[in-house]
Amino acid sequence: MSEIVETAGREELILNMGPHHPSTHGVLRFVLHTDGEIMRLARPDIGYLHRGLEKLAEGQSYPGYLPFCDRVNYLEGIFCEQAYAMAVERLLKIEVPPRAEALRTITAELNRIANHHICLGCISMDIGAYTPFVYLLRERERINDLMEALCGNRLTYHYLRLGGVAHDADDAWLKNALAFVDKFERVIPEFESLIGKNEILVRRLAGVASICGADAVAYGLVGPNLRASGVDWDLRRDAPYSFYPRLSFEVPVGKGERGTVGDCYDRFLVRVEEMRQSCRLVRQAIEKLPAGDIRAKVPRVLKIPAGETYACVEGARGELGVYLVSDGSDKPYRLKWRTGSFAAMSIIETVSRGLMIADLVALIASLDVIAPETDR
Amino acid sequence: MRALAEYLAASWQLSPLGRELLSAGLILLTAIVVFAVALLIAALLTWLERRVAGRVQSRVGPNRVGPLGLLQWLADGLKMILKEDVVPAAADRPLFLLAPYPVMIGVFAAFATVPFSQLLIAADLDVGVLYLIAVTSLVVVGILMAGWGSNNKWSLLGGIRSAAQIVAYEVPAALALLSVVVMAGTLSLQSIVAAQGGWPWEWYLLRTPFGFVAFFIYFTAAVAEGNRTPFDLPEAESELVAGYNTEYSGIRFGGFFLGEFANIYLMSAIASALFFGGWQIPGVTPAEQVGSVWWQALGFLVFVAKAGVGCLVVILLRWTFPRLRVDQLTALCYRYLAPGAFLCLVGNALWIVLVPAGSLFERMVGYGMTAVAAALGLWFVLRMRRHMVSTGDRLDLDLFARGHTRAAFDPAWQARAYGRFRRRRPGEAS
Numbered sequence: 125m126s127e128i129v130e131t132a133g134r135e136e137l138i139l140n141m142g143p144h145h146p147s148t149h150g151v152l153r154f155v156l157h158t159d160g161e162i163m164r165l166a167r168p169d170i171g172y173l174h175r176g177l178e179k180l181a182e183g184q185s186y187p188g189y190l191p192f193c194d195r196v197n198y199l200e201g202i203f204c205e206q207a208y209a210m211a212v213e214r215l216l217k218i219e220v221p222p223r224a225e226a227l228r229t230i231t232a233e234l235n236r237i238a239n240h241h242i243c244l245g246c247i248s249m250d251i252g253a254y255t256p257f258v259y260l261l262r263e264r265e266r267i268n269d270l271m272e273a274l275c276g277n278r279l280t281y282h283y284l285r286l287g288g289v290a291h292d293a294d295d296a297w298l299k300n301a302l303a304f305v306d307k308f309e310r311v312i313p314e315f316e317s318l319i320g321k322n323e324i325l326v327r328r329l330a331g332v333a334s335i336c337g338a339d340a341v342a343y344g345l346v347g348p349n350l351r352a353s354g355v356d357w358d359l360r361r362d363a364p365y366s367f368y369p370r371l372s373f374e375v376p377v378g379k380g381e382r383g384t385v386g387d388c389y390d391r392f393l394v395r396v397e398e399m400r401q402s403c404r405l406v407r408q409a410i411e412k413l414p415a416g417d418i419r420a421k422v423p424r425v426l427k428i429p430a431g432e433t434y435a436c437v438e439g440a441r442g443e444l445g446v447y448l449v450s451d452g453s454d455k456p457y458r459l460k461w462r463t464g465s466f467a468a469m470s471i472i473e474t475v476s477r478g479l480m481i482a483d484l485v486a487l488i489a490s491l492d493v494i495a496p497e498t499d500r
Numbered sequence: 501m502r503a504l505a506e507y508l509a510a511s512w513q514l515s516p517l518g519r520e521l522l523s524a525g526l527i528l529l530t531a532i533v534v535f536a537v538a539l540l541i542a543a544l545l546t547w548l549e550r551r552v553a554g555r556v557q558s559r560v561g562p563n564r565v566g567p568l569g570l571l572q573w574l575a576d577g578l579k580m581i582l583k584e585d586v587v588p589a590a591a592d593r594p595l596f597l598l599a600p601y602p603v604m605i606g607v608f609a610a611f612a613t614v615p616f617s618q619l620l621i622a623a624d625l626d627v628g629v630l631y632l633i634a635v636t637s638l639v640v641v642g643i644l645m646a647g648w649g650s651n652n653k654w655s656l657l658g659g660i661r662s663a664a665q666i667v668a669y670e671v672p673a674a675l676a677l678l679s680v681v682v683m684a685g686t687l688s689l690q691s692i693v694a695a696q697g698g699w700p701w702e703w704y705l706l707r708t709p710f711g712f713v714a715f716f717i718y719f720t721a722a723v724a725e726g727n728r729t730p731f732d733l734p735e736a737e738s739e740l741v742a743g744y745n746t747e748y749s750g751i752r753f754g755g756f757f758l759g760e761f762a763n764i765y766l767m768s769a770i771a772s773a774l775f776f777g778g779w780q781i782p783g784v785t786p787a788e789q790v791g792s793v794w795w796q797a798l799g800f801l802v803f804v805a806k807a808g809v810g811c812l813v814v815i816l817l818r819w820t821f822p823r824l825r826v827d828q829l830t831a832l833c834y835r836y837l838a839p840g841a842f843l844c845l846v847g848n849a850l851w852i853v854l855v856p857a858g859s860l861f862e863r864m865v866g867y868g869m870t871a872v873a874a875a876l877g878l879w880f881v882l883r884m885r886r887h888m889v890s891t892g893d894r895l896d897l898d899l900f901a902r903g904h905t906r907a908a909f910d911p912a913w914q915a916r917a918y919g920r921f922r923r924r925r926p927g928e929a930s
Contacts, residue, residue, distance in 0.1 A: 137653060139653050139654075145741060147739070160660075161657070161661075161826050248822060251822045251823055252729055252730065252732065252821070252822040253820070253822040253823075255557050255819050255820065258557040258558060258559065259558065262558055314887075319822070322822060324730055324824060327828060328823075328824075328825060328828075480825060481739055481740075482733075482826065483825070
């Protein structure tokens, strides 16, 4: 912590934002050097939510670590499970049945919508509008209901299993999932007219904290943050996995709608558009849902041949990767998570120079940084 | 009040000293009554705000304490009184302890000149509007004291923001009020109300185009002065934690809180009196109103209803809009509102010189403005209706709803589906 203890320059005010602050989304601390409202520097200080999830893996059996994956990021549990399951399946060289892949895709896309609900809600809440957050939570509740009906859990799903998924979806569930998608596609325009095109919101976000494409790549930004900066990169399309090769969808890219490319408003719009695409994906996956098993044959006591692999999925915050080393025993030798929030956190210090305090809040929210995912 | 004092003094045959004491006692009594009324209004407004917020946000709001949660403010007040009044060790103690008082005095003292009805006014001052402007600016002193005295950087930022904001927005608010004063030719609130009429085209809002603009400028500026969203920067929760009242707890926080809500009513009441004809009843002249208790009661209700609608709009604004940034806030004031208010003032001044009072042209403008305002209202309603039809929502304005549940899916299916994962008791059939 010694490097964070700083001395102010003349005429500078050092402000501790967090660890307990309404808009730090979890427990996260920023050290701000401000000149009145203008910020000279904002340095993130992470680690308050470190739970040792990587080290914990070394003491767990391979299937036993799956429920821990949900806790890497509580807002995108399915993606974390899927990244880990894919890594193990790759080392084991087992094929996942197509029906299981389709179910993984359906739940993952529902999970993405639920995550973007929180993100967009937080953006509007952090710039002062509370009501959109409540409306989005209301819609998100339906996804939670669906997931609860499917696997019994509302947030930390533990739905995936090594080699497949835990529960099959019956026709009634699929019908309800379709009903949700139909309803939700009508909610998106409502959301846009409620807050997305609000002039105050646009002026608070457009042209604020722009990240150019080169910077975004240099800092390792992924997912919606990267695409908002104009870099057209999506693992679902560019490194296809699971059920995605059989589905068609578009990858939204930031165009600088009202300000510059890569500003907060672009990050906002890209996520709204991604929710639309996710609806498309869910509908297609349900229509093309193959019959068959939902789980491959996997031995009860898993010993994985020695080796190492890296598996990644396009999570709600972009590339979510697992680097897995096996020494031939029944427990991982080493496991490393690569998460989007960590990369996003690193760019805040650069981008925030010269912003106002109110802009920093918008920047943090629009990067969709989640403290538990950063710290693991 | 003076009449009552003279009447009592005469009937009791008091000495000059006795008269002085009597009038001092009466003033004290009036002050206590005004304070109590203002407190009650503020408390009821907190209920309204939370109830309306509930309806806006598709939830119920407080409904546990008393019927429909109407006594929630009593429970909250009790809680605030019982809570420990924490003073931070490093705080500037006298400033910190005294800060809520200027805020409350600034708001509650202004209630003295609110004309609730033709006779129901604590003090109909000759300089009423000036008094209002002067007294309400005391609020900023309290907020600055709180921001500085807390010895907390967030509070300090909130206090500074607030000072910049309130001082800035006093300019357009005062100029907008003066454009009405110019029309009425008096600063007394009762006289300004009496100079208008009951019908909409007799209000200062719709009598001239400048009055119409001046009202919106006043309303925006007053919302900003009251630190309400979209101008709630001094206590912006997501930026400054709680701004100037971060360190406050217990009843001292309650002081700020009640001051804020009393201020909402105050600004709505001023707007109602100056722009919307106050207690004037359509078709009844002030002279007819004086003699009748019933007309007085009706006038009181008319005034409260007009002010209530204003409060409702302020509350709805809070739950609808995001917040502006500091630079946008000051730019809005100095670039648009202040010059706009000045133009309104000049416009109204020219109007009374150029347009003869009671002329046909003046009446036609009044009717025309009323028609325009009605058309705007109708357009708003139709637009709302179109939005609701397109999204399949239903209109749900029932502020008195006891609560409603909204099943996302077929409840029977949901129960069946969740049942799969319910832990079964021993012996229960699976």
